[in-house]
Amino acid sequence: MNTKLLEARRDLYKSMQEQCLAPLWESLHNLVPKQPAPPYAAALWRYQDILPHLLRAGELITAEEAVRRVLVLENPAMPGRSSITQSLYAGLQLILPGEVAPAHRHTQSALRFIVSGKGAYTAVNGERTTMHPGDFVLTPSWNWHDHGNPGVDGVAEPVVWLDGLDIPMVRFFDAGFAENGDQASQSVVRPEGHSFAAYGNNMAPVRTVHKERKELGSPVFSYPYARSREALHTLARNEDIDAWHGVKLRFINPQTGGAPMPTIGACMQLLPKGFSGLRHRGTDGTVYSVVEGHGSATIGGQRFAFAPRDTFVVPSWATVSFDAPEDVVLFSFSDRPVLEAMGLLREEFLPD
Template sequence: MDTTVPAARAALYEDIRRLNLIPLWESLHSLVPAHPAPAYEAALWRYDEIAPYLRRAGEVISAEEAVRRVLVLENPALPGSASITNSLYAGLQLILPGEVAPAHRHTQSALRFIVHGKGAYTAVDGERTTMYPGDFILTPSWTWHDHGNPGIDGAAEPVVWLDGLDIPLTRFFNGGFAENGQAASQRVARPEGRSLAAYGHNMAPVRQLHTGTSSPIFNYPYERSRAALETLRRQEEIDPWVGVKLRYINPLTGGAPMPTIGACMQLLPAGFKGRAHRSTDGTVYSVVEGHGRVDIGGRSFAFGPRDTFVVPSWLTLAFDAPEDVVLFSFSDRPVLEAIGLLREEFLPE
């Protein structure tokens, strides 16, 4: 065997490294793979297992001290990253009766999906909205926002929601900025429900039109989402891959509610056995109603209400729903669409 070639290559590699150079041919196949190979993995977090630790967190640190009392859902394959996918962050946030999570703003776009309790509020740029389970709420990039839990009609209970942010994506672009408010709660400048009234009924104001890049609606109530799914379940043929699935939109553009995060709600009717499909967007799911199973790339997970699971890019996904199941999901789909990298495949039976 001629050993001069390997030795010469090794010498070349050592010499060029001093100039901060590396040979492409040694890593070409991993840099330009035949198909997506995400560095993170499918995983599921059971709410019933997490809830006791959220309660303990509520005992040892206040919302004011923590700024945001959150247990981060960190992907098992990405330790130390505070990320659930390469581009998304997720965590479960607790706010107790009487607490206020102080006002701040940041360039990271955020969503809240309410998983337990009612009567807390989120305030976004001077407008408050009371939160109920299943509500999908936005805090767009660089908007002032705070949270409080005064309860309803004098009764208050702990409230938990799923946070979803584009923190890893913002970190990748080094575009992170943040600012704390001067007061714990921002001044309420508009009555509750104003944004939904102005933009949520297939109409928009003639003057003073919203000019931001995110949706002017910042609370999409679950009651309306669930009713839409139920109507379509009765009136239309069930899609064999996704059941009845609707995406949330910015009513002014028809696009995603925020530039970097898309969101959907879907209904899987009792007895649904879905065909496998896959997509290049990494997706986080929160179970709203029902029990079932999900197969992700050949791994099977049983889920129930309030559980969270993540589906990595290009892994096959198939649902089995012995009873009615409702799922909320969010992903980095708008980014992939914008740069031409979104690809989907719906596999035959």
């Protein structure tokens, strides 16, 4: 390119910039890439390395002071963003015996996946559920919720769970609202297990129980691990094992058959002993929590060895395959419902 033309272009770009204009031809390849090129990376967080920091935080910061005592799992390629993917947030929350995490609500949808400990509860819109390791608990958008740890059956111990929220997604749309409750714990107006009895047995009330709120999320807000595990192991004994997923089931809203929340989907899968999976990929960035077993995930050609309670993330369009020298159970959540609604979900299952 000759000097005269180059100088003319510089003058053009400068005058355009003064008018808050930019040349598309200089950035088109980044704005419309040939395939996804996410700015975040595959990563794994080892629970054994995180737990000492959580317990130390429990000594130094009260639940009341913190509101939510959480260590955010920040993607190493996006420091300071409080995000594990472009659209999702993840963190490990600790509640100690006798503590209450006060009631609040927000437009961000949230899930809890119980990692360790027992004796704690979550209350959602006036109903409590006692939490056990492996349970999947929802707090859909704008639902009042609080947490407490009074102990159970005379046992009181620290309880840790994985929080998953659509915070980055809501932030992108500038649609975040929050409100604190008048009391630390909301009033209990329904007995424990009420929502599951009404909606969790392939039945639903003829006249809706929850007239006071819009059903944007599943009316079942607690999915016990005992039921999930039984389903996976029954299918593993009686069905062919999928070459990519092992045995994988998605959690559903029993009223619609869709995802439990509009912005976050969740699954549980079993990789039977000796499983060596084929590579697959999808446009949904996915966060995994290891429930049982030791194994490895190869993500974009990089191998990550995992143990129970570890957390790892698979970026959009990165290939992933699993190896399980023993039975492995994985919980996962992703932004799949949004991609499906927008017609942006794409998957590829590679033959080898």
